[in-house]
Amino acid sequence: MTTRRLIVLLDCGDTVIDESTQVFDPSGIVLAGELLPGAGRMVQDLVAAGFRITLVADGRYVSFENLLGQHGLLDCFETLICSEAVRHEKPSVRMFKAALGSLDLDAADASRCVMVGNNLSRDVAGANRMGMTSIHLAWTPRYPREPAVPDEVADHTIATPSELLDLLLRLDEELGSDH
Secondary structure, eight states, rough: OOOOOOOEEEOOBBTTTTTGGGGTTTTSSSSEOBBTTHHHHOOOOOOOTEEEEEEEEESHHHHOOOOOHHTGGGGSSSSEHHHHTTTTTTOHHHHHHHHHHHHHHOOOGGEEEEEEEEEEEIIIIHHHTTEEEEEOOOOOOTTTTTTTSSSGGEEEEEEEEGGGGHHHHHHHHHHHHHH
16 A cells, blocks of 8 residues: 555544534533535545555544544544643644644644645644645535634645545655655
């Protein structure tokens, strides 16, 4: 299997899991939730295509274990970076630096990372500030789709999870030709 140079950081809510379907326990832990249409296939296809993927999400670790485990996706992720453990939320650079560190990468590797998320002010702005490629998954009307400040301008925008693989394959090819 080909290992890609491009590394994929994925948000969870409204990127993999439909936030409107989440079921919480009384303490706020997410017990279950439904996948966005095509999101399960997206994650599996990324792994099958040789991409390393890690979760970078705001929330509690056990919530993401529950959600990803429910759909058989937990083992697709090399690491899970969550705000509970880092004690900061996106767009804090600490979240993105934690993701790089967990993959045995450093800040110099940020340029070969992409952050895919639904939130312009957290996912896109955080990635842009780190020098990562930002991909806005503009799937839901629950979050603004227009940037409020320059940091929120995504490098790429997709409407559905099924559009991600082709975009990443193209970006990976472009990255390979730069080096």
